[in-house]
Each structure stands twice: as structure tokens, then as C-alpha cells.
Amino acid sequence: MRIVEIAAHHARIPLRRTIRHASHSRKRNDTLIVRCRLDDGTEGFGESLPRTYVTGETIDTVFETLPLIDWRKELGGDVGDLAAAIALLDQLRLPAPPDGARDCFGNAVRCAIELAVLDAVARRQGVPLSHITGLLPETGPIRARPELVYYSGVVTSMGAAKEYLTAWAMRFVGFRQVKLKVGVDGVDDVAALRRVRRVMRRADLRIDANEAWAAGEVEAKIAPLAALGITSVEQPVPHAEVDRLAGIRGRIGVPVMLDESLCSFGDAERAAGQGTCDLFNIRLSKCGGFVDSLRLAAFAHRAGLGYQLGCQVGETGILSAAGRHFACSVAGIRHLEGSYDSFLVKERLTVEDLTFGWYGRAKPLTKPGLGVEIDRAALARVTRREERWSLER
Secondary structure (H helix, E strand, O other): OEEEEEEEEEEEEEEEEEEEOOOOEEEEEEEEEEEEEEOOOOEEEEEEOOOOOOOOOOHHHHHHHHHHOOHHHHHOOEOOOHHHHHHHHHOOOOOOOOOOOOOOOOHHHHHHHHHHHHHHHHHHHOOEHHHHHHHOHHHHHHEOOOOOEEOOEEEOOOOHHHHHHHHHHHHHHOOOEEEEEOOOOOOOHHHHHHHHHHHOOOOEEEEEOOOOOOHHHHHHHHHHHHOOOEEEEEOOOOHHHHHHHHHHHHHHOOOEEEOOOOOOHHHHHHHHHHOOOOEEEEOHHHHOOHHHHHHHHHHHHHOOOEEEEOOOOOOOHHHHHHHHHHHOOEOOEEEEOOOOHHHHEOOOOEOOOOOOOHHHEEOOOOOOEOOOOEOHHHHHHHEEEEEEEEOOO
């Protein structure tokens, strides 16, 4: 089999409500959707959400990068099976990043391309995307096949009354785990956490600061929050100060999770070597795709660190499906985020609704590839620009 065409869509995805946290506020997403077509007409789709405050990418840098790729050289030739596709993608070279960019620059581009190719090849082979987990030797100790997985809820910064109502809604649904966004200017984090804890008395409750605090104030900020029984704090400091967590982590009494500072293997190696965290937040879009995310989970396991599978705010059903395949093939995931489709996006881009059910539970996807059908009309509605590259000679 051969790849004959790659197409990229700039999709503008409207959200059902404004999402606010310490790093950003958004009402819509500028999303990259990539389509891969094989020589027999089989198509696969991938998605990523470029974020300046995560990998340094924007939708504009994405569309500056894509035309510079030598598609025939990078993805041309025969692709025998999924193992061959993984090997081919491992060798994919993107244009050099701008001066001063982190080593994760380009991960959003890589993720969307990778998912599209793997989706197409897995569909052609007749196997689900989760089959990939069993093809990577390093994932041996963390493989799993759960019959159900359980997603966690998120309470964003939205004002006292709405936070309280959201907490009650999450209790009604039956979430076992809930994350509260903290660190937004003008918001009393202790009061917000008390409101949520008052409702979610037995839940595993964690916080996410999204780089809100300077390293020198972390201990003072966390002390009153830790007293309310939080199980972890996510990205308490800006990436520029992440190294200072090595000296702080042992004093705050709460496990530290890295997110914006955990986007690449370089980040992972530094975190493990310097002792800056207890947990990784692995997200497909920021970490370069499905395969690299699997490898990061395997690395965390070997290093004695925990990991969760996170998501980008406003993912459509394409990334929700990819995340489901990850969650349903990997053991030891501390927290699982994603599949908020019907609650958050107005255009999920898949015929299937992958929104989690009661208690946050969801079943594995068993059809070939991502296991979902793309809503072509919806994709056309949200597409702002499209570019195509032929790999045929």
C-alpha cells in the first residue's frame, strides 16, 4: 500500500461556552485536521490543537510548516503494515524550528500527520488503532485491555454560583475524580476548592494551576489547598521556572504533575533526572501523537513516575477517539481526561458521539482505525482553508 495524498484543514471549532484558566481564555479553537489517502482510496484522519503556551505553535505556524515538508521523500514508498507505518513516521523530518523554540515545536503538526497515517493504515489492515500499543516493545509492562474506562470531570474558573452548580452536576453524573482549575487572577482558590469539596466529599480532587504561580510563592499558595485533601497539583509554575520544583516538591506535601513542561522526551528525561515531578500529564497533541505518547507513558513507568492521559480543551471526536484507544490499551493511567464532545464542542466532526456516560465511563472502540466515521458536512462547515499535497509521481 502507498500514501497518495495528504490534505490539511484549518478548522475553526466553536465551543459551547467560554473556557477560562490561568494561561488562556477561549470560545473557539483553531484546529488542524489532516487527511491521509491511500492508493486504494482508504482515508484516515488526524487532529491536533496548536497552542503557543504549550509547544509554541499556532495555526499559522502550522500552515507555514506543512508546505515545507518534502512529502514524497518523507512518506513516499510502500507501507507494508502498521509496523512499517510506525517506522516510517519515526523518520519523519519536519523543517527546523525557529531560533529559541523548544524541542517540542512541531509536535502539533506531527500528531495530526501521524494519526491520519495510522488511522488509514489500520483501517486498511482491519485492526483498531489500539493494536499499535502491542507493536511497541517498550509498552510491554503497561499494556492493558479494560472493558470500561472512567473519565474525570473538570471544573474551570467560572464564578462561585456556576462552580457550585457544576460540582453538583458532576456529583449527579457520578464522577470519581475531579480537577479544579486554579490561579486565575481575582479568584479565591481556597473558597472555590471548599465549594467543590463540600459537594464532592469523596471524590479524588486535584488542582491545575496552568503555570499561574512564581516558584517563590508555590508553598504559600498550596498550603491551604492541601489542607482540603487534594491529590496532586498540575504545573504550578511557568515552564521557565520548572527546574526550581526540584527543591520545592518535597516540602509541599502534594504530588506535582507536569503539563506545559512535559511535551517531549527531552522534557521527560530532565524531569526524571532532576526530580521536578511525580506525575506526567501526557496529551497526544502536545506530545507528538499516539506513538510518542505511548513511549512517554512507558518511560514514566520505568522511571517510577505516574502519568495521566490529558486532553486539549475543545478536542473534536477525532482526538477523542485516539485518546480512547490509548486509554483502552494502557494500564496505570492515574487520571483520564477527554471525550467531553457533546458538553463542549458544537461540531464534533464524527458521526459517533464519544461523550462519556454515567460515572464518566466509556467502552473501547473496536472498529478498524480510529473506529469512527468523519462527518464530512461538518468538516466542510468549519474549514477555513485547505491545502493538499500529492505523493504520486
